[in-house]
Each structure stands twice: as C-alpha cells, then as structure tokens.
Amino acid sequence: xxxxxxxxxxxxxxxxxxxxxxxxxxxxxxxxxxxxxxxxxxxxxxxxxxxxxxxxxxxxxxxxxxxxxxxxxxxxxxxxxxxxxxxxxxxxxxxxxxxxxxxxxxxxxxxxxxxxxxxxxxxxxxxxxxxxxxxxxxxxxxxxxxxxxxxxxxxxxxxxxxxxxxxxxxxxxxxxxxxxxxxxxxxxxxxxxxxxxxxxxxxxxxxxxxxxxxxxxxxxxxxxxxxxxxxxxxxxxxxxxxxxxxxxx
Amino acid sequence: xxxxxxxxxxxxxxxxxxxxxxxxxxxxxxxxxxxxxxxxxxxxxxxxxxxxxxxxxxxxxxxxxxxxxxxxxxxxxxxxxxxxxxxxxxxxxxxxxxxxxxxxxxxxxxxxxxxxxxxxxxxxxxxxxxxxxxxxxxxxxxxxxxxxxxxxxxxxxxxxxxxxxxxxxxxxxxxxxxxxxxxxxxxxxxxxxxxxxxxxxxxxxxxxxxxxxxxxxxxxxxxxxxxxxxxxxxxxxxxxxxxxxxxxxxxxxxxxxxxxxxxxxxxxxxxxxxxxxxxxxxxxxxxxxxxxxxxxxxxxxxxxxxxxxxxxxxxxxxxxxxxxxxxxxxxxxxxxxxxxxxxxxxxxxxxxxxxxxxxxxxxxxxxxxxxxxxxxxxxxxxxxxxxxxxxxxxxxxxxxxxxxxxxxxxxxxxxxxxxxxxxxxxxxxxxxxxxxxxxxxxxxxxxxxxxxxxxxxxxxxxxxxxxxxxxxxxxxxxxxxxxxxxxxxxxxxxxxx
Ligand SMILES: Nc1ncnc2c1ncn2[C@@H]1O[C@H](COP(=O)(O)OP(=O)(O)O)[C@@H](O)[C@H]1O
Ligand SMILES: [Mg+2]
Numbered sequence: 001x002x003x004x005x006x007x008x009x010x011x012x013x014x015x016x017x018x019x020x021x022x023x024x025x026x027x028x029x030x031x032x033x034x035x036x037x038x039x040x041x042x043x044x045x046x047x048x049x050x051x052x053x054x055x056x057x058x059x060x061x062x063x064x065x066x067x068x069x070x071x072x073x074x075x076x077x078x079x080x081x082x083x084x085x086x087x088x089x090x091x092x093x094x095x096x097x098x099x100x101x102x103x104x105x106x107x108x109x110x111x112x113x114x115x116x117x118x119x120x121x122x123x124x125x126x127x128x129x130x131x132x133x134x135x136x137x138x139x140x141x142x143x144x145x146x147x148x149x150x151x152x153x154x155x156x157x158x159x160x161x162x163x164x165x166x167x168x169x170x171x172x173x174x175x176x177x178x179x180x181x182x183x184x185x186x187x188x189x190x191x192x193x194x195x196x197x198x199x200x201x202x203x204x205x206x207x208x209x210x211x212x213x214x215x216x217x218x219x220x221x222x223x224x225x226x227x228x229x230x231x232x233x234x235x236x237x238x239x240x241x242x243x244x245x246x247x248x249x
Numbered sequence: 250x251x252x253x254x255x256x257x258x259x260x261x262x263x264x265x266x267x268x269x270x271x272x273x274x275x276x277x278x279x280x281x282x283x284x285x286x287x288x289x290x291x292x293x294x295x296x297x298x299x300x301x302x303x304x305x306x307x308x309x310x311x312x313x314x315x316x317x318x319x320x321x322x323x324x325x326x327x328x329x330x331x332x333x334x335x336x337x338x339x340x341x342x343x344x345x346x347x348x349x350x351x352x353x354x355x356x357x358x359x360x361x362x363x364x365x366x367x368x369x370x371x372x373x374x375x376x377x378x379x380x381x382x383x384x385x386x387x388x389x390x391x392x393x394x395x396x397x398x399x400x401x402x403x404x405x406x407x408x409x410x411x412x413x414x415x416x417x418x419x420x421x422x423x424x425x426x427x428x429x430x431x432x433x434x435x436x437x438x439x440x441x442x443x444x445x446x447x448x449x450x451x452x453x454x455x456x457x458x459x460x461x462x463x464x465x466x467x468x469x470x471x472x473x474x475x476x477x478x479x480x481x482x483x484x485x486x487x488x489x490x491x492x493x494x495x496x497x498x499x500x501x502x503x504x505x506x507x508x509x510x511x512x513x514x515x516x517x518x519x520x521x522x523x524x525x526x527x528x529x530x531x532x533x534x535x536x537x538x539x540x541x542x543x544x545x546x547x548x549x550x551x552x553x554x555x556x557x558x559x560x561x562x563x564x565x566x567x568x569x570x571x572x573x574x575x576x577x578x579x580x581x582x583x584x585x586x587x588x589x590x591x592x593x594x595x596x597x598x599x600x601x602x603x604x605x606x607x608x609x610x611x612x613x614x615x616x617x618x619x620x621x622x623x624x625x626x627x628x629x630x631x632x633x634x635x636x637x638x639x640x641x642x643x644x645x646x647x648x649x650x651x652x653x654x655x656x657x658x659x660x661x662x663x664x665x666x667x668x669x670x671x672x673x674x675x676x677x678x679x680x681x682x683x684x685x686x687x688x689x690x691x692x693x694x695x696x697x698x699x700x701x702x703x704x705x706x707x708x709x710x711x712x713x714x715x716x717x718x719x720x721x722x723x724x725x726x727x728x729x730x731x732x733x734x735x736x737x738x739x740x741x742x743x744x745x746x
Binding site: 048049050051052071072073075076077081082084087088089090091092093097098101102103105106109141158162 | 692693694695697698699700701702703704705706708712713715716717718719720
C-alpha cells in the first residue's frame with residue numbers, strides 16, 4: 001500500500017507540492033489528473049527519488065518502507081517503477097542489456113538469483129509478444145531514435161519485464177494513437193492483481209476506458225483537491241479543471 | 250583465455266579497495282645496479298647472451314639517446330625523471346625447467362593466480378614440463394608472460410610451430426632466428442626515432458616476437474602479459490610482429506603493476522610489419538597502476554607503437570583500452586605505404602584522479618588509395634586531463650587517400666579536462682578527410698533513469714560509459730571485450746557523486 005501524508009516538496013527554491021495526501025491500497029489502480037504544471041510529474045519524481053526535488057515535509061511509505069529515506073535504486077528494488085513522461089536515451093546501450101542489468105540489479109537487491117542471458121531473453125521475448133512488439137525493440141539502443149510512441153511502449157515493456165509492485169505511469173498515453181493506447185492499457189491490465197497497484201497520471205478519459213481506475217484524484221497547485229470514482233474522470237472530461245481549480249483557490 | 254572474466258573476479262576478491270592489481274610479489278630477483286651507461290647495456294646484452302651486432306645496435310641507440318632531449322610537447326606535467334635512478338634490469342631467478350607445480354616459486358604462482366590466469370595455464374607459464382600437450386586441445390590463446398624485464402614463459406610454441414607461426418620472447422628470437430630479427434628490428438621504429446624509443450633500443454630486455462609466414466592465418470589469439478613488479482625498476486619491452494604476404498594475426502597485450510608510492514618508468518616499443526595483403530590486429534588493455542587520488546605514484550607510460558603497411562592491400566588495426574598509468578604518452582601509428590592499405594585506430598582512454606593521458610595516433614598516407622579510420626573515446630573524471638592528439642598526413646603520391654576521424658570526449662565532474670588536438674596535413678588534392686568531434690557529460694537524467702530501474706549509481710555510470718565506448722569495444726576480441734567492460738566500470742568507481 002502506498003501512503004502519502006502531507007507531502008511537501010520544492011524545486012529550485014519553488015514550492016511545488018503543498019501537502020499531498022493520497023492512499024493507494026494494494027491491488028488498486030488510481031488515476032491522477034490535473035492541469036499542466038500542477039505538480040503531477042514532480043510527485044512521481046519525489047516518490048522515485050530524483051535529485052533536485054527537495055522534500056520539505058510529510059511522509060511517503062510503500063508497504064511500510066519509508067521511500068523518502070532510501071536511494072532511487074532501493075525504491076526500485078522495493079517494487080516501485082516509474083514510466084517516464086519523457087523517456088531518456090542511452091546511446092550505445094542495448095535495450096536487452098539494459099533490461100537484464102536492471103532486472104538482475106533488482107533481483108540481487110532482493111536476494112534473488114540473477115538470470116543468465118538465455119533465460120532473460122526467453123522472459124523478454126515473452127513480454128514483447130504479450131505487448132505485440134517485435135523483438136527488434138530489444139536489439140536497439142535504449143530509446144535512441146525511437147518515435148514518441150515507441151518510447152512509451154518501451155516503458156511499458158520495461159514494466160512488463162521488471163514486474164513492479166507499484167507502477168507510476170506519467171502520461172504514458174499522451175501522443176499515442178488508439179492502437180498504441182490499447183497496447184499500453186494491456187500492459188497495465190496484465191499486471192493487475194491483488195499484489196499490484198498503480199498510479200496512472202493522465203489527461204484523458206479514453207485511457208481510463210481501457211484501464212478502469214478504482215479511484216480518481218485531481219491535483220491542483222500541489223494538493224489533491226478532489227477524489228472520486230471513475231465517474232469523476234468523465235465529469236472532468238466535459239467540465240475541465242476550472243471548477244476544481246476554483247475550489248482549490 | 251587467461252585474462253578473461255576470471256581475472257577481474259579473482260582480483261576483485263583479492264582486494265576490495267583502490268587499484269585491484271596493486272599487489273607485489275616477493276620473488277628471488279636478480280637486479281642490475283641503478284643507472285644507465287654503456288656498462289649497463291653491456292651487462293644486459295651479456296645476460297641475454299646476445300650476438301655482437303645487437304650489442305652494437307644498442308650502443309648506437311644509446312649514443313643517439315644521449316644527444317636527445319626528453320620531449321615536452323605533450324599536455325603532460327610531471328617531475329623530472331632521473332634516468333640514473335632506475336634499475337634497467339630485473340629478472341626473477343629461475344633454474345631451467347621445474348617438473349611440477351610444487352617446484353615453482355610459490356610467489357610466482359600466486360602472482361598468476363591473482364592475475365586470474367587459470368592453474369593449468371599457470372603451469373605452462375611457469376615452465377612445467379609436459380603440460381602443454383595436455384592442454385593443446387582446449388585452449389585457444391597462446392600466452393607470453395613478461396615479468397619485469399624477462400619473458401617468463403611462452404605457451405603453445407609447439408602447436409604454433411606446426412602452423413609455421415613463431416611466437417616467442419624476443420630474446421629467444423634473437424638466438425633462434427637472428428636473420429629475421431636483424432632484418433626487421435628497427436625497420437619501423439629506428440633506434441633514434443625519438444627519445445623514449447632510443448632509450449628502449451638501448452636497454453630493452455624482453456618482449457614478444459611474432460612471425461606469421463606467407464599465407465598463414467594464425468590459428469589462435471596470441472597474447473602477452475606485462476607485469477612490472479620490482480621497485481625502482483623500469484620496464485622496456487620490445488615487441489616485433491611480422492605478417493608476411495596474405496598472413497593474418499591477432500595479438501593482445503595486458504599490463505598491470507603493483508601499487509607503489511614512487512613513479513615507475515615504462516618505455517616500450519612495438520613494431521608491426523604487414524606485407525602484401527596481410528592483416529595485423531593489435532589490441533591492448535593497459536591497466537598499469539595509475540597512482541593514488543593525490544597523484545602519488547603510478548606508471549609513467551612512454552610508448553612508441555608503430556605499424557607499417559609495407560605491402561599493397563595490407564591492413565593494421567590498433568585497438569586500445571587505456572585505463573591505467575599516471576602519465577600516458579602513446580600514439581600507435583600506421584605508415585600506409587602499400588597501395589590500397591588500411592590503417593585503423595580504435596581507442597578508449599580513461600583518466601581519473603590526477604591521471605594525465607596524451608594519446609592518439611598518426612596515419613601517414615604514402616600509397617595511393619590508402620584509407621584510415623580513427624575512433625577515439627576519451628573519458629575524464631576527477632582532476633584528470635585527457636588529450637587526443639592525432640596526425641593525418643597525406644603525401645603527394647597518395648591519390649584518393651581517405652580518412653575518417655571521430656573524437657568523442659565524455660566528462661564526469663567539474664574538475665577534469667578534455668582536449669582534442671588534430672593535425673591534418675594534405676599534400677594531395679584528391680584526398681578526402683573527415684573529422685568529427687563531440688564533448689558531452691553524463692546527464693543527470695540518464696543516471697536517474699538507470700537508478701530508477703534499479704541500477705546503483707556506479708553500475709549506471711559503467712553502463713553509460715560502456716555505451717559511449719561501444720564502437721571501440723566491439724573491435725576487441727570477445728574475451729577481452731568482457732574484461733575491458735568491467736575494467737572501465739571499475740576504474741571509474743567512486744568518481745561520480
Ligand atoms: N526541474 C525543474 N526546474 C524548475 N522548475 C520545475 C522543474 N520541474 C518542475 N518544475 C516546475 O514545477 C511545476 C510543476 O511541474 P510538473 O510537476 O512537471 O507538473 P505537471 O506534471 O503536473 O505538468 C511547474 O511550474 C514546473 O515549471
Ligand atoms: Mg508532467
């Protein structure tokens with residue numbers, strides 16, 4: 001279970017998160033919506049431990065682990081995965097090599113045996129197949145020369161291979177056509193189960209048609225201003241964030 | 250092969266901090282008094298039972314050296330070297346032919362063990378009789394180990410001989426193949442070529458000799474391990490590789506040294522000769538002791554490496570991964586004399602702490618339609634300085650000469666320097682020369698991306714750096730590539746954050 005309590009954070013001297021309260025119980029998928037600049041990405045970076053995002057108050061725990069006190073790689077080992085809004089290119093680093101290194105790093109931290117190249121490749125091929133991707137994806141360098149859509153699908157592929165317990169997807173659906181959107185949704189739905197939770201950051205109801213959230217939250221100026229069921233997303237689709245913003249003011 | 254992955258694993262488990270190869274070995278040594286004079290040279294020559302012509306050759310080199318000044322055009326700063334304060338000859342004492350491992354100096358065996366050379370291989374290296382035949386089937390790499398000044402042993406001489414390939418210590422070649430040595434020694438790097446080459450020519454003690462006759466493809470990788478062990482001793486090895494018409498050979502060298510507070514001088518010379526249609530691939534993983542974080546100690550590496558593509562359509566390819574040494578002064582070069590000959594230089598140079606590297610290549614296009622490729626990857630961290638210095642020269646007869654140069658620098662941290670000094674001289678208007686250069690940093694978002702996926706910061710740096718060097722690493726023979734990758738990651742340990 002992810003428990004965020006009165007979380008406050010500052011970037012470059014500017015307060016961005018102003019007391020976020022949010023609980024995502026194990027087994028649930030929650031959507032996080034809100035206007036541009038409201039702090040959604042900031043929240044995802046603070047939870048995953050990016051440098052330069054200074055926590056000024058509050059707590060965040062996952063399954064009882066104090067996330068804010070451990071380095072990013074240990075948060076990953078604890079089961080946290082972030083699908084980046086802007087996936088990063090790693091020139092010369094093969095996707096398969098990157099994924100195997102990551103998977104084995106996580107397995108090592110958890111005291112699990114590492115996978116050799118053959119067993120890893122089997123697992124990776126199964127994951128690409130599940131996501132209707134070609135194996136070519138594994139041979140290319142991480143995100144280098146990928147189209148926007150390919151980058152997003154690569155994030156979902158990584159998620160499928162690393163099998164996190166908590167996934168944060170930061171606008172993974174932005175800029176995707178409907179087929180890609182379905183693939184991304186299938187990637188999340190395939191992981192859905194009693195031991196998996198997710199926080200899906202999105203602007204669009206159409207994603208939530210495929211990934212039906214248990215709860216929907218609206219972030220405005222660094223605070224959750226409204227929470228509700230799936231119908232809240234549909235309402236926001238027609239009314240926009242104006243009402244929510246007014247409430248927050 | 251011996252220097253394979255086990256090397257690093259073994260060595261890593263031996264010591265957990267600093268330079269992983271920093272052990273020294275307590276071995277019964279014969280050491281010449283310090284200092285350089287004609288007497289020193291006569292002593293070396295006598296110890297090696299050399300013919301008169303070679304002694305004369307050395308003395309000529311010494312005479313030339315005395316007229317020369319140490320070069321200071323490199324971007325390198327170091328305290329003056331006292332050439333009289335160095336031992337020019339240090340050799341492990343060894344009576345010929347121990348019969349089993351128990352008779353071998355245990356300290357010598359321990360050294361091989363720390364270097365990760367498998368036991369059977371060690372038996373061969375230590376000269377235990379009868380081990381070679383048994384191993385012949387499985388091993389594909391022949392090894393020559395040079396310990397301080399002396400080649401300790403060369404493996405697989407017999408099986409190579411069947412293919413007609415000669416691979417032996419150069420001192421043995423002087424005795425057994427004097428005509429070959431005499432006709433090629435100094436034919437690419439003459440005695441008076443430069444200050445350090447002249448010094449080497451005067452005092453060289455050992456090194457490898459390779460001869461691949463016409464039409465022969467050498468059936469296995471050849472490799473040499475260089476290790477400096479003795480205190481205050483210099484190492485001056487000399488390597489000579491000849492590939493006759495249509496011959497092919499791939500040769501690897503690896504180097505380590507103990508951790509010492511004082512600087513040690515290493516001045517090697519490597520000469521390659523490729524005749525018509527021959528191909529020589531020369532790979533180096535250089536990991537001499539680099540000195541500590543404050544810049545104390547470390548090897549001064551002043552090396553002259555040059556290959557001549559003497560015949561038409563011959564090809565020489567240099568690949569180097571340089572992570573060690575306090576000072577590196579090294580420009581593996583190709584003289585492209587034969588028409589249509591090809592020269593290649595692939596380099597990764599890593600500097601951390603206070604290391605200084607001034608390295609690059611020279612491609613001298615003399616023949617028509619000669620082509621060369623230069624790919625240089627410099628990685629600087631800490632307070633280090635890393636300079637690429639390269640010359641592409643096209644002579645008047647080199648119609649249609651082509652060169653492609655790519656120099657990429659990667660900076661880690663705020664206090665290091667990267668410099669690119671390309672010289673281009675073209676005296677033929679038909680030449681096509683391209684030069685590209687980039688400088689970049691490991692971006693914060695790349696590191697964070699990797700760490701979010703579970704990699705430690707150091708593993709992330711290793712991965713990104715290996716990606717940066719991929720175009721060079723893929724040129725290494727497979728077994729070396731794995732080791733080189735780990736070495737890169739290890740040498741940058743602690744330089745981030
Ligand atoms: N690295 C940064 N440097 C400066 N300002 C930043 C940085 N990251 C985010 N911000 C600021 O924080 C606010 C919230 O940004 P962000 O979390 O990206 O919003 P969202 O993802 O909801 O669109 C914005 O005003 C943005 O300009
Ligand atoms: Mg955002």
